[in-house]
Amino acid sequence: MAKTLEEINNKIRTGQVVVVTAEEMVDIVAEKGPKEASRTIDVVTTGTFGPMCSSGAMMNVGHPSPRIKLGGGQVRLNRVRAYDGLAAVDLYVGATALPDEDPRNSVFPGEFRYGGGHVIEDLVAGRRVLLEAAAYGTDCYPRRELAAWITLDEINEAYLFNPRNGYQNYNVAVNRSSRTIYTYMGTLQPQLASANYCSAGQLSPLLNDPHYRTIGLGSRIFLGGGVGYVVWQGTQHSPAAPRNEKGVPMAGAGTLAVLGDMKHMAAAWLRGASFRGYGATLIVGLGIPIPVLDEDIAAHTAVSDADIVAPVVDYSGAYPQRQPDVISRVTYADLKSGEIQVEGKTVPATPLSSYPRAKDIAETLKGWIAQGEFELTAPVQAIPGADSGMMMGPMPDNPPQTPESPQ
Amino acid sequence: MQVSHRIVLHFPRAVTGEPIIYRLAKDYGLMFNILKASVSPQEEGLMVLELSGRDTDFQHGAAYLKERGIRLQPLVQDIRKNDDRCVDCGACVGVCPTEALTLERPTMRLLFDPDKCVVCGECVPCCPVNAMELQF
Ligand code: SF4
Numbered sequence: 001m002a003k004t005l006e007e008i009n010n011k012i013r014t015g016q017v018v019v020v021t022a023e024e025m026v027d028i029v030a031e032k033g034p035k036e037a038s039r040t041i042d043v044v045t046t047g048t049f050g051p052m053c054s055s056g057a058m059m060n061v062g063h064p065s066p067r068i069k070l071g072g073g074q075v076r077l078n079r080v081r082a083y084d085g086l087a088a089v090d091l092y093v094g095a096t097a098l099p100d101e102d103p104r105n106s107v108f109p110g111e112f113r114y115g116g117g118h119v120i121e122d123l124v125a126g127r128r129v130l131l132e133a134a135a136y137g138t139d140c141y142p143r144r145e146l147a148a149w150i151t152l153d154e155i156n157e158a159y160l161f162n163p164r165n166g167y168q169n170y171n172v173a174v175n176r177s178s179r180t181i182y183t184y185m186g187t188l189q190p191q192l193a194s195a196n197y198c199s200a201g202q203l204s205p206l207l208n209d210p211h212y213r214t215i216g217l218g219s220r221i222f223l224g225g226g227v228g229y230v231v232w233q234g235t236q237h238s239p240a241a242p243r244n245e246k247g248v249p250m251a252g253a254g255t256l257a258v259l260g261d262m263k264h265m266a267a268a269w270l271r272g273a274s275f276r277g278y279g280a281t282l283i284v285g286l287g288i289p290i291p292v293l294d295e296d297i298a299a300h301t302a303v304s305d306a307d308i309v310a311p312v313v314d315y316s317g318a319y320p321q322r323q324p325d326v327i328s329r330v331t332y333a334d335l336k337s338g339e340i341q342v343e344g345k346t347v348p349a350t351p352l353s354s355y356p357r358a359k360d361i362a363e364t365l366k367g368w369i370a371q372g373e374f375e376l377t378a379p380v381q382a383i384p385g386a387d388s389g390m391m392m393g394p395m396p397d398n399p400p401q402t403p404e405s406p407q
Numbered sequence: 408m409q410v411s412h413r414i415v416l417h418f419p420r421a422v423t424g425e426p427i428i429y430r431l432a433k434d435y436g437l438m439f440n441i442l443k444a445s446v447s448p449q450e451e452g453l454m455v456l457e458l459s460g461r462d463t464d465f466q467h468g469a470a471y472l473k474e475r476g477i478r479l480q481p482l483v484q485d486i487r488k489n490d491d492r493c494v495d496c497g498a499c500v501g502v503c504p505t506e507a508l509t510l511e512r513p514t515m516r517l518l519f520d521p522d523k524c525v526v527c528g529e530c531v532p533c534c535p536v537n538a539m540e541l542q543f
Pocket residue numbers: 486502503504505506507508523524525526527528529530531539
């Protein structure tokens with residue numbers, strides 16, 4: 001018999017809830033079958049801890065005296081460019097933003113030691129950050145220059161707002177060329193000598209709810225060590241991607257936009273990161289609980305690494321040229337064994353997304369729920385599913401005719 | 408003046424297979440002791456070796472290597488894994504030439520075996536969170 005979310009939340013309140021991680025659920029369903037598992041298990045927790053470039057922090061830093069209008073001016077946080085095209089003292093710093101002085105790839109491969117992701121980590125770790133701004137000055141906001149230390153505690157608001165996290169499956173990156181390449185998928189050895197992948201596989205949130213039956217707008221989640229919410233489907237959301245017979249997407253598919261109060265987050269779960277030759281980013285800890293409302297949900301949360309296939313893509317050719325070519329498909333069980341077969345060659349496979357940390361997140365969330373500290377929410381609206389036909393498209397090939405201005 | 412240097416050589420794909428080391432000995436009079444090599448045909452290679460001889464011969468030998476497109480890097484003293492920073496992502500495993508960095512299975516935690524490490528330094532810039540540290 002199906003359960004309701006309210007029944008599950010009541011069990012959370014009374015300490016009777018049965019919650020397991022998505023990893024534990026694999027064996028439970030294998031043993032008991034989905035029907036029995038759906039009766040005994042109330043919640044399955046998922047987790048992922050990997051680099052997610054489409055992340056950033058929205059802040060209001062408070063008004064100095066005299067006041068300044070940052071909008072239309074220039075703002076830096078620890079020299080990193082922040083976006084200021086908002087109201088007077090609202091800001092957004094993106095994970096991949098860099099200081100102007102960073103040499104980038106002019107000495108190849110660049111190191112990208114410090115960027116927006118590191119600013120976010122510093123703030124969450126309680127370290128002070130130097131805000132420097134130049135403004136044009138108005139009657140109401142006369143100030144033209146500002147330099148001030150800010151801390152997460154003292155600013156009015158800071159919330160993480162990540163337009164795209166939690167990718168439902170992802171590419172496996174290889175390099176067919178004859179030189180080492182440096183990508184957002186890490187350093188790739190030439191001649192198919194390494195393969196990098198980036199998904200928590202069986203622990204990954206959207207792979208455990210492939211049709212977005214329980215994860216939708218308003219779902220309460222673990223975000224960066226604190227509590228956050230799913231606020232929209234993520235950018236490039238592509239639920240109509242090809243799926244296997246179990247409904248699991250066979251390539252990058254669904255994504256989530258998430259938001260949460262940074263004041264309750266922890267630096268252990270938000271880490272600034274540098275990818276050699278590529279740039280700076282943020283490693284984000286994300287965990288989503290799935291209420292086991294019925295047998296169908298139980299069956300889906302039992303997805304194992306052997307059931308999930310990912311496309312192997314050449315990051316020296318097909319990917320940068322935006323060609324759809326997939327070399328082959330491998331399972332996460334293959335990837336996690338440490339070796340995959342690509343074009344008849346045995347290739348060492350290494351992850352970029354931390355499986356041990358993903359498991360820690362699923363365990364932490366499980367603890368919160370078991371102790372009655374975290375209740376589940378029903379989505380206020382579903383995110384578009386496979387039947388929406390939604391697929392990300394390319395940029396239209398539409399260059400301006402010279403000389404032509406944007407007006 | 409006699410010198411002795413421990414260096415790491417990074418070979419581009421094209422020069423592997425040429426008798427580079429033989430030339431260093433024959434044309435430049437340098438003595439060599441190969442400490443570790445991971446050079447296979449058709450791939451970029453890496454060799455850790457000790458070169459000794461007259462300082463001027465070493466300079467000429469080094470210039471010859473650079474001319475052949477080989478990158479030289481002084482061998483640092485030690486490499487350390489900072490456990491507080493490491494997030495067990497595994498990104499460094501793919502660049503380590505000696506299996507000093509491996510993932511334990513099935514936990515997928517990073518294992519660092521200092522005995523296998525040749526201190527080539529490849530993992531240092533590769534680690535996204537600077538958890539592999541050089542100690543001079
Ligand atoms: S320095 Fe790093 S990459 Fe090089 S052998 Fe040691 S552990 Fe491996």
